[in-house]
Amino acid sequence: MTGGQEARTAARVAELNAAFGDPGDPVNPVGHDRLLEADEAGELSAAGEKLLDAFGLNAEFVPTALGGRLERVDSLARVLREVFRRDVALGLGYGVTSFMAAVNVWTGGDERQRTRLAEILLGGGRVSVAYHELAHGNDFLRNEFEARVQPDGSFLLHGAKQVVNNAGRADAWLLFSRTDPAPGPRSHSVLMVERAEVAPERLTVLPRYGTVGVRGCLLSGLDFDRAPVPGRALVGELGHGADLALRSFQLTRSALPGMALGAADTALRTVVSFARGRRLYQRTVDAIPQARATLGDAFLDLLISDCLCLAGTRSVHLLPDEASVYASAVKYLVPALLQGAMHDLSIVLGARFYLRQGEFGIFQKHLRDLPVLSLGHAGAAACQATIIPQLPRLARRSWFRGEAAPGALFDPRGDLPETPFGRLALTGDRDGLSASLVAAADTAPDGSPQEAAVRALARQLTGELRLIQQESLALPPQDRTALASPAAFALADRYAVLLAGAAVLGVWRRAGDRGDDPFLADPAWAAAALHRLVRRLGRRPADLPAGCVGRVQEELLRRHAERRSFDLYDTALAG
Amino acid sequence: MIDTSTGSTPQPAFDPAPRQPTAESLARWLVQHVAAYTRLSADAIDRTAPLTGYGLDSVAALSLCGDIEDEFDLAVEPTVAWDHPTVEALVAYLLDALGPRPETA
Incomplete structure (x- = not known):
């Protein structure tokens, strides 16, 4: 069942969104006010659990072959994003822990176990x-x-x-x-x-x-x-628990951060609402250059994160023997990007970010909730430790010689073959994602000043890949263990940033080929996103051409005004 | 379109393995690697003792697999050091995987 995947996913996203309703409505039982009350009381929202029961959220975790609705890992993240948009506790506590458990059985279980687990989950049970x-x-x-x-x-x-x-x-x-x-x-x-x-x-x-x-x-x-x-x-x-766990992590590490992006979306939405409504120095806060730049940068962080999540989750289907390193990069970098954005947004929100109730109270809840993402099942350092031993192999065998990833890796709405649970590898020696960056540095269009800026930034990232390659080849043996030096961990960080850049380029180019999303096909956001990543690497890129930053800020305000999501899907939201 | 140069060549971290490996040369090569990963001297590594006993963690074990692949141009499961957990066991595995050689018979 591959045809119609996009329609099925979009319908479930819309259904869930409508069920949750307007978050700002004070009488909505799953609106912000009630969710904050449940949080204060240390309870999972009962109304939220009931809603998810009625939606049959557990079916999202069960492969279609076993009677569920799990077709694609990227779609799973996209549907769950609607829950995390409202309440991280509900997303995690109602369901995702069941998914993290179930993946072990879908990957390594026998027929009886798979059938039995599907039965438990589809019956509304938890694991x-x-x-x-x-x-x-x-x-x-x-x-x-x-x-x-x-x-x-x-x-x-x-x-x-x-x-x-x-x-x-x-x-x-x-x-x-x-x-x-x-x-x-x-x-x-x-x-x-x-x-x-x-x-x-x-x-x-x-x-x-x-x-x-x-x-x-x-x-x-x-x-x-x-x-x-x-x-x-x-x-x-017997005795194969460690490999099974490591294989299962590839699905959970790549899927979870994409779900949590929904919480960061709500946080950004809350701060944009604040900035547009509040007047200081005889203007609204969103007209203050520093605040405006922070909001635009946070939007870029969400877009960058979603690009990397997309490549990570789709690689499970398209490049299963490469997925190990991408999944760890997603789980390492995306929480860091989202939490960094949240911190910057808290400064724009000012004293209100410290208030636990009222119009902006949901912000502090998401701020407290989001870090759980980088604690559960592989913290940041553990993800880096998964990447480190693979760097010398990739450096020797893949970078600057391997084949570029297919364009389908970067297509937010493109169909995918079913999840190859049995084909996940513990380590890889190919990296088509980086290869697509190298290819883009040579072949991306560069007609307009903005396209030329994208191309120049791609070249800069390619230069960074060469440095990472040299340093990876020179890693002494003790730096290829769990007790590696801080320098080896820094290398894994730079590599993850570079993969994010490759994902941004891939999404932009694919959107250009498809021509169905004018914003994603516009080089303005890609240039601004790559600029941000190159700066994150500690480099000083040339200034962006006129219009890039403005285009991103304009899109942010449009989506805020029209209540559309701040991710790759530009989804209509309730409220 | 794709540049295949790799820039400056760093110094190899280890001596290369002999072209015609024997049980003894393989064992020496492995001991040298395990010692480097675990920050121990080669003398401290007993060829019949489990490698995890020397603190060879799972990350280092994966690195060791990569070294084996690169050195012997041999595709091995990343869990090879888990299934053959001593130097002696790895030597036996490698001799088998590399094919029969008269000097090791």
Whole structure:
């Protein structure tokens, strides 16, 4: 079922948007006022959960072959973006944790497990995922939670998993468990355990954790006391939990940041509303040059983020053996870009960003909620550590010689083949995304001053790729481990910024070929976005030609006035 | 259209592996790499002990796979060091993967 994907996705986005209604309406049960109240009370919005039940959000996490609506990873992010636009806690606590759990089963589970999990999710049930233990963080190969293998092939679960979303109310848990006391990656396995399979006296649900953001999420833990579970709980092979987790991360790392972009969109919308309404120095705040520039830059950060999210999620379908490094780049850079934008926006909002209620109160909620994105399942440093060992290989084998990624990678509305869960690779030695940057530096149009600016910036990024290549080849062995020096981490940062630049160029060129989105096909935004990225790399690019910044700000104000989304989709929003 | 030069060539971090690898030369090559990744001296690496015991983390294990691929022009699973977790086991794997050679028979 490939035809009509765009229509199906757009219809679900519109349906969800309409269901949530006008966020500014004080009597809307899922408007900002009520969502802020739920947050203050430390509860997930009951009205929100009911709405998502009625929409059948869980079907978004289940592949179509198993009766769900999961066709494409980019579409999943786009639909969930509508939930995160309203409430990060609801997005995470209602559903995404179920997706993070389910991916392990879609990737490594057998037919019985896949069917059973689809049944649980489509029936409205929740599934928790427990990789981490507080004592070991992202160093999860040191985990101690045990699934002791019994002579008959069954398991005894023993030990605790902390900070698990929905631990107390899930119907099943995906447990990353030690199945061998020996150290090393082959000592861990993933188990899918249903609550009904565990004797109640063998399980204690740990007390709930209080958190800075996503206060409504039900984060607790599980403590098993030698609880027997059947051998069929094992997902994939015994001892292959680490590879399964790393493969699954490729889907979750590339999809989650794109969902969270919805929260940053609302934050920007809130501050634009403020800036257009408030008068200082005899003008509105949006007429003050510094404030106006900050708003335009935040819009660019959202567009840049969405370009990288798009390339990351679509690469899962189109370039599955390259997806590992892109997914980590998305999960590393996009949260950093969005949180940076939020910080800058808080300065425009001034004292109001500190208020927990009222017209602008939603801003501080999103500001507190958004960082959870870079904590769950691979923090920024862990993502960089995934990129670092791949850099020397890419430097030797791919950069400046590999084939450019297909244009379809950059097409926000283009159909995709189904998700190749089985083909995800742990590491790659090709990088078509960077190759598309190198190609663009030579072949992108350069007729107008704005096109020439894009081309010059692309050349600058290509020069940066050459530097990254040289430095990657020279990385000493100890810098290719988890204990790499800060310089190696900085290299991964620069590479991620460069990939974002390649994604911007790809989206702009593809839009030009398709001709159905005049803004995305306009070199003005691409030049402004690349300019921002080159500056982020610490370089000083030539000034942008006239009109680039103005065009971006004008588009921002148009979308604000017409209530359209600040991403690649220019979606009509309710309200 | 695409420039294939790679700029200045950095110094190689390791001695190249011998052209006709033997069990002994492979073991020495591997020990040298593991020692570099774990910041230990080559003497400290027991060829029969699990590499994770020396602090070879999963990131370094992936790097080691890349080194093997580049050095021997051999496509290996990124998990090769997980499935063959000692120097001795990796040597046996590599000898097998590189094909029979008279001097190792």
